[in-house]
Amino acid sequence: MKRLLALLTAGAGTALLSGCESLVVLNPQGPVARSIAELINWSLMWMLLVVVVVIGLFVFIVWKYREKPGNEDYEPPEEHGSLALEITWVVIPILIVIALTIPTVKALYKLEDVPAGYEDQTPLVIHVTSADWKWIFSYPEQNIETVNYVNIPAGRTVDFRLTSAGTMQSFWIPALAGQKYAMAKMENQLFLAADHPGSYLGRNTNFNGKGYSGMEFEVLSQTPKEFEEWVSDVKATAPKLSEPEYEKLLEPTHLGRQTYSNTHLEWVNHADPDSKSYTNPEMYRLDHGYPGKTFTEPDQYNAPNSGESQNNTKKDGGEKHGH
Template sequence: MRPFIRMLTPVLFVLMALTLSGCGEQFIVLDPKGPIGESQKDLIYISTILCAIVIVPVLILTAVIVWRYRDKPGSKASYKPNWEHSTKLEITWWGIPIVIILILAIVTVRYTHMLEPSKALASDKKPITIQVTSMDWKWLFKYPEEGIATVNYIKIPEDVPVKFQLTSDTAMNSFWIPQLGGQLYSMSGMAMTLHLQADEQGSYFGSGANFNGRDFAQMTFTVDATSEEEYKSWIEEVKSTSPALTMEGYEKLTEPGSSEVMLFSSFPVGLFEKIVTQYINGDGGAHQQHGSEPASEDADTADSAAANDESGTDNNAHHHGGH
């Protein structure tokens, strides 16, 4: 029985590794398509290599020691019952981990500062702004400068920075586009800022990274990165062919439940500011957090966009549709 267990153990470890790896599915986090995702991939690799310098030798030595010093007839392993100290060994197994931890700390601090979510990306192109609202269980995206809104769908031009402003209508969630960058929380009463960019045209997976109830698995969305010409054409198409998002329509969206992709040619005046400030307790402003900014910064732009739609004027004359 014991030999059978010894033979079975490696097989079980292999099966566990295949199960956890998704049986060969692509690790999209390690296939970044933007500057933030690329830097975060580098940090993952550096951290993994530094940790492996300690972990791999320890695992190998553990196996060697167990095998060499096992109890067996005729064992030739040295027997030193009175041995208790070795300065060289003490320096080795304490010194190497300390040095690695110091290196890892320096690298982590450097990348943490460099990848601060609210820091604007260096680019000669003007960023576009997308206001993100997490709901139960769907995502609402508003383009305040273009005056349109979508549900569970984002389209952006390639090589153009995107400034995401995040908030939540209800419970806290986590906004995540793995191939473009790490996640950032969306929270009620806050307008958090996240800067990302897609360096290549393509279709990218996005989702909520928090468990937040019955349909949390349906909180996914698609991000299409296209040419600037195609992006402008899409904006005009949405304006001319999609219905407006009314306040009644928004209230309907806030009802718990999943949703298909939806497109809207306009949205109510001051909607993002209304969502952020809906839980104010008379203190004169929404709660703020590191990396956040006042909700009203782009709300005025959104007000102009929606008001422009309602007055029947030409959106193209007022909005910056071609960033």
Template sequence: MKSTRFVVLIIALIPMIFLTGCETNMVVFEPQGPVARTITDLINWSLAWMLLVVVVVFSLFGYIVWKYRERPDNMDYEPPEEHGSTVLEIIWTAIPILIVIALTIPTVQALYDLEEVPEGYEDKEPITIHVTAADWKWIFSYPEQGIETVNYANIPEDTPIHFKLTSASTMQSFWIPALGGQKYAMAKMETEMYLVADNPGSYVGKNSNFNGRGYAGMEFEVLAQTHEDFNQWITDVKETAPELTEEEYEELLKPTHLGRLTYANTHLEWVDHANMHSKTYTNPELYRYHGYQGKTFEEEDNYRNKETNLEHNGHHSDEDDEHEGHGGEHDGH
């Protein structure tokens, strides 16, 4: 008996040992905007039903095993032949149908709600940001403000942001866990999503779609600012950021990891990757030689670093990143 208890104790401790290093900060359960709250509520609703099913099933399993276990007083018992119970058949058929209905209705309602400006923000003018995915970086174009950023996006708080998603090459998955769910970005197509940040703060975004050895480091920052700070940032960018040329942009689209870049114009002037007839920028011959494995290089924003602008003409090469891949302050937000 003691040996059995010891074995059970060891089995219980093994998962605890292996799970001690797991992160407990679950961002999706700490929503920072109305879209994320809608998704979190839907997740909690689904978890409650799943928990109910698990509890009922395991309780019935334990009860049946215990009640109909073999005992000394029923060793020779032979149950009579039965044809089943119509009532029980109806019950255990109806229950799953009701559960599916209970999950389907709020899910469909949430899916339709998430395609529109969040409730309570209908009277606020959204800010449009075109998001272009490339291997392995994110490009954010502000057509109304006439600026473009790489691997970071600044947004004003408490304002609807209309993201228009596309890709210059492979399919990517755009996801900011604290603000909303994921949506795919595909070449020569455009998907849309609305997000709102309740308060100023820094939120991590990422690519959650496996599309090569560099996807793990394809992260970006979304910085929610006060309206005053956001407007000041726009002014600073227009006054100090370099102009992006078509040649530089084509170089930027090659499969590399980059730091944070900022430009005083957008690539939408000469190409819109969501257009079915736009040029294709895939570089399959470069993938086999891509040596970086998920590392994003962090440097000062190029529109604040004048020496970098002069030396690199507004962009970083792979070789530059290898020598200058040390962390730097994220100016400009």
């Protein structure tokens, strides 16, 4: 029996250790991801403490008050409660919640700012546009654009401006930062930095059709010199992107890597509330079996604030807004 327990323990330990290789969030490669990993470890420590204490008390009570020869007919005296115990099991959970809440709130506010130690740098601004099922990265300062991969300089803050050309996506680079949503006609901001050169996987974690699972991209962190050389090479060799080509690119398909020596920001910024909608509902028939729907009525937030408009909104509900 002891030998069997030893084998099971060794097997479980090996499985856990081998699984750590895939836990990218616990192997952060930048200050933002490091803050998230520290918060996860802090939470795990408290959860483990609770589990150990609860299981320990359970085993102790079951063992101490088990039925033994000589006490089969024992009847415990009637109890009306213990004030000390009631205070204890109310106060301890409150203290645990406080111990988890304060670091969480501090970390969330910290993640919205430029990473610590990078405050004196000028961030590299990259506009991220999601579409089914691809990621488009626009460099307005460099006037270049990439699809399904993004190169960044190591040791410099990157300011990602997230939006969508259609459906909502979730932008996540586990080794460098947490996830944020990319939504049409609005913009979210995500700061991150890579400590050193390397290749990191990014993906969409929001389910929005059969193609979402393959919606991945590479983040290549380069030395500043390598990054500048890459930018110069793109400007000299990459083709120009035209508006018709861009509209074709937004159709719900999977694509490989693409590179252009200009950006689609020349004619459309999907974060603009008044920007054109690029949806292709009929093309979803093959993937979903449902063609989708395009709303022809004007958006309610642009409609006059009249009594008639409000009544129509109540009657039609979701039929009166959307794209």
